[in-house]
Amino acid sequence: MKISLFVTCLGExxxxxxxxxxxxxxxxxGCEIDFPQGQICCGQPAFNSGYRKxxxxxxxxxxxxxxxxxxxxxxxxxxxxxxxxYPGLFREDPVWQEKAQKAADKTYEFTQFIxxxxxxxxxxxxxxxxxxxxxxxHMMRLLKETDSPFKLLKNxxxxxxxxxxxxxxxxxFGGTFSIKMVPISEQMVDEKIRHVEDTGAEVxxxxxxxxxxxxKGRMDRKGKPIEVKHIAQILNSRV
Amino acid sequence: xxxxIGEKPFFDRVDDALQDDFMRESMARAQDGLRGKKIAATEAxxxxxxxxxxxxxxxxxxxxxxxxxxxxxxxxxxxFARRGGHVFFAETAExxxxxxxxxxxxxxxKSVTKAKSMVTEEIGMxxxxxxxxxxxxxxxxxxxxxxxxxxxxxxxxxVPSLHKNKSQIRDTLAEKAGYTGTDKPEEITSFARSQLRDxxxxxxxxxxxxxxxxxESGSVALVTNEGNANMVTSxxxxxxxxxxxERLVPTWxxxxxxxxLLSRSAVGQKITTYVTxxxxxxxxxxxxGSKEFHLVVVDGGRSKALGxxxxxxxxxxxxxxxxxxxxxxxxxxxxxxGSIYQGPIGAVLSPILGGYEEYGExxxxxxxxxxxxxxxxxxxxxxxxxxxxRENYVEQGYAxxxxxxxxxxxxxxxxxxxxxxxxxxxxxxxxxxxxxxxSISKGPGPMKLWTRIREFPAPGxxxxxxxxxxxxxxxxxxx
Numbered sequence: 236m237k238i239s240l241f242v243t244c245l246g247e248x249x250x251x252x253x254x255x256x257x258x259x260x261x262x263x264x265g266c267e268i269d270f271p272q273g274q275i276c277c278g279q280p281a282f283n284s285g286y287r288k289x290x291x292x293x294x295x296x297x298x299x300x301x302x303x304x305x306x307x308x309x310x311x312x313x314x315x316x317x318x319x320x321y322p323g324l325f326r327e328d329p330v331w332q333e334k335a336q337k338a339a340d341k342t343y344e345f346t347q348f349i350x351x352x353x354x355x356x357x358x359x360x361x362x363x364x365x366x367x368x369x370x371x372x373h374m375m376r377l378l379k380e381t382d383s384p385f386k387l388l389k390n391x392x393x394x395x396x397x398x399x400x401x402x403x404x405x406x407x408f409g410g411t412f413s414i415k416m417v418p419i420s421e422q423m424v425d426e427k428i429r430h431v432e433d434t435g436a437e438v439x440x441x442x443x444x445x446x447x448x449x450x451k452g453r454m455d456r457k458g459k460p461i462e463v464k465h466i467a468q469i470l471n472s473r474v
Numbered sequence: 475x476x477x478x479i480g481e482k483p484f485f486d487r488v489d490d491a492l493q494d495d496f497m498r499e500s501m502a503r504a505q506d507g508l509r510g511k512k513i514a515a516t517e518a519x520x521x522x523x524x525x526x527x528x529x530x531x532x533x534x535x536x537x538x539x540x541x542x543x544x545x546x547x548x549x550x551x552x553x554f555a556r557r558g559g560h561v562f563f564a565e566t567a568e569x570x571x572x573x574x575x576x577x578x579x580x581x582x583x584k585s586v587t588k589a590k591s592m593v594t595e596e597i598g599m600x601x602x603x604x605x606x607x608x609x610x611x612x613x614x615x616x617x618x619x620x621x622x623x624x625x626x627x628x629x630x631x632x633v634p635s636l637h638k639n640k641s642q643i644r645d646t647l648a649e650k651a652g653y654t655g656t657d658k659p660e661e662i663t664s665f666a667r668s669q670l671r672d673x674x675x676x677x678x679x680x681x682x683x684x685x686x687x688x689x690e691s692g693s694v695a696l697v698t699n700e701g702n703a704n705m706v707t708s709x710x711x712x713x714x715x716x717x718x719x720e721r722l723v724p725t726w727x728x729x730x731x732x733x734x735l736l737s738r739s740a741v742g743q744k745i746t747t748y749v750t751x752x753x754x755x756x757x758x759x760x761x762x763g764s765k766e767f768h769l770v771v772v773d774g775g776r777s778k779a780l781g782x783x784x785x786x787x788x789x790x791x792x793x794x795x796x797x798x799x800x801x802x803x804x805x806x807x808x809x810x811x812g813s814i815y816q817g818p819i820g821a822v823l824s825p826i827l828g829g830y831e832e833y834g835e836x837x838x839x840x841x842x843x844x845x846x847x848x849x850x851x852x853x854x855x856x857x858x859x860x861x862x863x864r865e866n867y868v869e870q871g872y873a874x875x876x877x878x879x880x881x882x883x884x885x886x887x888x889x890x891x892x893x894x895x896x897x898x899x900x901x902x903x904x905x906x907x908x909x910x911x912x913s914i915s916k917g918p919g920p921m922k923l924w925t926r927i928r929e930f931p932a933p934g935x936x937x938x939x940x941x942x943x944x945x946x947x948x949x950x951x952x953x
Binding site: 247251258275286292373401405410415416417418421422 | 489492506799804805806838839841844845847848858863864868869873882884885886887888889894901913915920923924926927931933936938942945
């Protein structure tokens with residue numbers, strides 16, 4: 236199966252290891268991956284802050300870059316979810332709206348693609364640890380994808396997955412919300428961390444770069460010993 | 475007082491809220507408690523079939539009603555008037571209050587009983603009546619408590635006194651109303667009840683809000699639990715209903731659907747203790763002397779949303795389901811919003827009714843997690859409307875200049891691959907002076923806001939695109 240990697244700007248700038256893990260997992264599952272060079276960022280920071288024109292610029296760049304792709308696969312529910320917003324973003328421009336719809340229809344988050352398109356639930360990963368999983372809001376509510384990460388994690392050998400209380404509550408990232416509303420965001424991420432700590436997990440797993448950056452950033456600042464990992468890192472783990 | 479709560483700027487209100495441990499604990503507890511109850515009465519209630527079908531029906535009914543608002547409003551008010559009721563259309567809060575004052579003066583009213591109503595809070599009706607010498611009695615228990623506190627305002631649409639605890643309530647009632655009992659809720663309730671008996675009997679006018687007007691019969695439906703609305707509407711010879719102009723359904727059949735959606739979503743009840751329906755009496759109907767009915771239909775800025783992208787905000791049935799799942803509300807409570815309409819719907823509605831000057835920050839008080847949209851029983855796309863507000867806020871020139879510049883740069887950067895390539899190459903170099911171990915603790919420029927409370931990841935040294943190309947050629951990876 237031919238797929239195009241949408242690595243996301245966070246993936247490209249900060250989370251290169253998870254991105255490499257994702258490439259390796261997908262290749263092992265038989266995908267032939269290309270990397271459209273024109274890709275930059277989905278435009279979500281501008282979109283969510285009310286800068287529609289700027290978001291449209293970013294979106295056009297992405298739509299064009301992935302025009303000939305069969306599948307677009309991203310290591311982030313939120314960024315993949317942003318592609319689903321593209322048709323609405325061009326609601327006054329039928330030509331771009333049509334292109335946007337095509338892009339939206341072929342976009343998948345990494346775990347969603349493995350489970351729903353490749354129809355695989357066991358990728359042969361081994362990761363002996365106690366862990367819990369953070370459900371990202373955009374993946375759950377914009378992409379409507381809740382089960383795939385759990386299906387995959389269930390089949391990871393050695394992994395004990397612990398339930399996380401209030402998993403449906405946002406971690407406080409919210410893109411520019413995290414810097415515009417610092418005191419509120421701080422309380423949200425702190426509550427999330429308390430719930431994670433309560434599980435007794437050594438590792439927190441997530442499928443979203445933004446949440447990862449937020450929760451890990453706060454945990455590191457507070458000196459918490461819990462590791463935060465992208466799900467691709469777990470699924471590519473063999474030892 | 476009207477819609478606005480307090481004079482402090484937004485971040486001061488947030489700071490106040492974050493220091494109120496009791497309030498925050500109580501918000502979290504209320505949210506966690508209501509979640510299970512709501513699920514049991516909605517998705518998990520097998521008796522009613524698929525909850526999603528109910529939501530779709532609710533959305534359809536609200537959309538249809540709002541799309542034909544002029545028709546149904548006319549039908550409602552014509553039917554109300556045909557049965558002898560008096561109808562008044564108020565474009566503004568002031569007009570509504572003047573009309574109500576005028577009725578009170580004509581009746582020489584001294585004492586007014588009230589059932590819980592958000593729209594009367596919105597227009598500041600109590601103050602208007604007090605101005606002309608009326609004593610206004612709140613009879614909903616939560617509103618009764620807030621009124622005793624003098625100047626306290628609702629922090630939740632459905633549970634207005636959610637921010638107060640038992641002992642605070644006991645102390646307030648002891649000081650203001652001569653209460654001598656303990657902080658047991660049953661005891662406090664029975665005290666309020668005994669105080670209110672005479673008040674109910676002696677009131678000159680009874681005033682309620684309106685959950686739904688029923689257009690086909692000219693009726694008003696009130697969805698309540700305490701029974702006080704029945705007392706308010708039974709005793710006085712004059713009855714005034716104040717309704718937001720969008721709060722109506724075409725027929726009793728739709729009312730049935732809406733009452734289900736409202737009580738299940740708001741409090742996780744299959745049905746509330748009372749659903750009271752009031753229809754003006756034709757003169758010869760009345761055995762104990764005629765009763766005067768008034769219906770005050772309040773616009774108060776609502777019509778500004780008609781025909782715009784915000785029309786669906788008027789679909790709201792004030793159940794607070796969005797408030798009850800909002801992670802921002804969870805931490806800052808209701809008063810921090812500075813509006814009697816709080817949480818996600820408050821952040822959407824307050825700027826529509828009161829403008830960006832006053833309420834422009836509220837649409838930003840959301841992480842856009844979309845829990846609100848998911849919870850709404852009439853499927854208002856709340857998080858999308860918050861983004862629409864942000865778009866308008868920016869377009870109308872309210873956003874600050876540095877943000878505008880940054881976003882302009884973002885637009886250029888994200889549509890120019892060569893620039894982005896430079897940025898990915900340059901990032902590790904530029905970031906180097908700030909990196910300690912593998913993160914940044916004190917960032918420059920806008921990154922400073924991030925690093926106030928968190929570490930910022932250091933940009934990776936390797937170029938991912940280069941790695942990918944080598945990898946495709948069969949190269950191995952070292953990390």
